[in-house]
Amino acid sequence: MDTTERAIERSSSVIPPWETDPASHPLVKQSVKSIATQIFNRIVSGEYSFGTRIPAERELADTFGESRATIRQALDFLETYGAVARRAGSGTFVAYRRTEATSQVGAEPHGYLNISAIAETISPFEMNVAESILEPEIVRLATIYMSVRDLTKLEQHLAQLEAIVTDAAEFAELEKQFMMTICEGTHNSLIVAMYRIMHEVRRQPQWCANKKRTLTPMRIREAQRALRSLYTALERRDVDTAVECMRLYISSTQEDMIYASP
CATH class of the missing domain: 1.10.10.10 (Winged helix-like DNA-binding domain superfamily/Winged helix DNA-binding domain)
Incomplete structure (x- = not known):
């Protein structure tokens, strides 16, 4: 059949x-x-x-x-x-x-998560929901708990992001590192472990391809400005502004992905 x-x-x-x-x-x-x-x-x-x-x-x-x-x-x-x-x-x-269809998604015999299986099974809708729940709260905690060393590392990632003009693949990878650095700045091991799963799903080929399609030179410039605003709010310990910057960034990224879907 x-x-x-x-x-x-x-x-x-x-x-x-x-x-x-x-x-x-x-x-x-x-x-x-x-x-x-x-x-x-x-x-x-x-x-x-x-x-x-x-x-x-x-x-x-x-x-x-x-x-x-x-x-x-x-x-x-x-x-x-x-x-x-x-x-x-x-x-x-x-x-x-x-x-x-959802039973045992990503499960393997010894309890390990199969990231490839998760990436194959979940939908953009599910990813959007997970991002909307996790990332603003990660930013909220990071604004409070990021150390000077964390912020210095984040600024280095931002400088690399801001140097990119047209390389969509490089921008997408650095963007992931930027977000992971913010998450690590929460200094909460469980949240970092949870976010790392989503981070690894985004690294799978099918997700990377969709992301790269959205990253035109104009969109890269817009994202650079948005991430600079997010960094500034984190540096100033401005919780409300940082969370709002993250929500706006998620919203614009999700809209890009919706219209880029084949």
Whole structure:
């Protein structure tokens, strides 16, 4: 059985959640439910994978031969059941994932984490969530606990970053070192260990490729200014400004990655 056949079999074995819901949704048109089912089947089959952005309403309308209003209602219906998530200004993302897909992710016989397996399994959406949770709090702690030696090391990384004009690969690597130095500045071994996992996932080829695509010379200049602002806030022990700088940087980076995704 080839990959396509397995995907079709998998999608046909999953019943859309509204079909087992006691609520009959009499006000939802059958055409809307039909489109929702077709989109749901594409999600289950992996055509629209977890965490990825699904096509725009106009494209879906062309694909299914329906009006954009019907497509919008179908997406609203899917969102009601947690199959998709809407993000203003960014689009609609797949939020549904079968339970067995997440079991034992990255686990190996002796309890060691398999970073390659994690990198292959997690989605950009999951990475975005992890970054949004961890990095602002890492910066909050680092602002308080970074030593003079830590800040000197961070400034050296920043100087190297600011010297780059067009080398996306070198910038991406130095950016990782810059962020890891901030994390180490928390002087919290458990947080460093947790962040190192995410750090190593980002080093995997598939993640590096996406990152490099976003780093145009203009984007490199913008990132350099943002990281300089972050460093200044850390040096001044300005917790609120440092955290806000980090949040803004995460937001801009995540938006770049969304639109760079193939």
